[in-house]
Amino acid sequence: MNNEQSQKTGQPGAIEGLFQHLPEALAQLAQNKTRITYLKGETIFKQGAFAPYVLFVVRGLVKVYLQTGFEKQVNISLEKTGNFLAFSSIFGENIHTYSTQALKDSEICMIEKESLKEVLLENPQFALEVTSKNYRNERHLLEIIKNLSYKQMRGKLASSLLYLSQEDFLKENVFEFLTRQEIADFASVSTESAIKFLKEFEKEKIIRLKGKDILITDRKKLEIISKTS
Structure with a gap:
């Protein structure tokens, strides 16, 4: 301080x-x-x-x-x-x-x-x-509980990416300040799993990775994964 x-x-x-x-x-x-x-x-x-x-x-x-x-x-x-x-x-x-x-x-x-x-x-x-x-943020806290309780790892990561890519956060360029471990901690998955699924999402043309930055290219598909996985 x-x-x-x-x-x-x-x-x-x-x-x-x-x-x-x-x-x-x-x-x-x-x-x-x-x-x-x-x-x-x-x-x-x-x-x-x-x-x-x-x-x-x-x-x-x-x-x-x-x-x-x-x-x-x-x-x-x-x-x-x-x-x-x-x-x-x-x-x-x-x-x-x-x-x-x-x-x-x-x-x-x-x-x-x-x-x-x-x-x-x-x-x-x-x-x-x-x-x-x-x-x-009450709705977001309920989403966290759902993530922990019901969703599979792909769904958890998708939900976290949707949260972190809100318009207000994009203005802050938040991914510049987040490590892969911190993104994993938002999704309650291991760092290794987060990296694996990020690469999968990129292959599926849902996101684009450039260094630390993550660009959502197909938000609709990501929303579907968040709701169904």
Whole structure:
């Protein structure tokens, strides 16, 4: 963690944009937040640690994962600029239920959860917008459960590629920051299996591989594999 870049205030950016219609709330939060820059590969917080803050991604890309055993993990999601982390701490979750890591240099705003909770209670319409955005990942979490429980390895990998190739993530060029092992961890398969099926998908002209980059060339076929395998 680069403590030299921690600060109480900063240049206008993602968080200022989020609260642009609530200047009083922004001024209130300014007294109860700190910005920290995490370098690529650094852990932001660990599963099981105390959760005193809600975190906001000012810029960057963050991997969210569950530690499921010794050197074993399941990657849950990617969070980009404008997304919250540990948002459930507002509702009384005092321990982090997952871990996070910066996939590239990322600036994180740490907001005291009671301060943010007060702002949300005072601005119900804004609170609805924020909470609805942060609970949209519920469908994705159900998809992860289906992956683990019902799908074969080809289906698991197909589902993960579909998730990672969403339009918002393509703008971030996420595959540049993901190793083959991390892609495998999104699919809950071994690295060897992920590499094998990626090559199969390429032969079937479903994807195109170029270095670390993965380009989906037949999304419909990939969706069929995701649903039926």
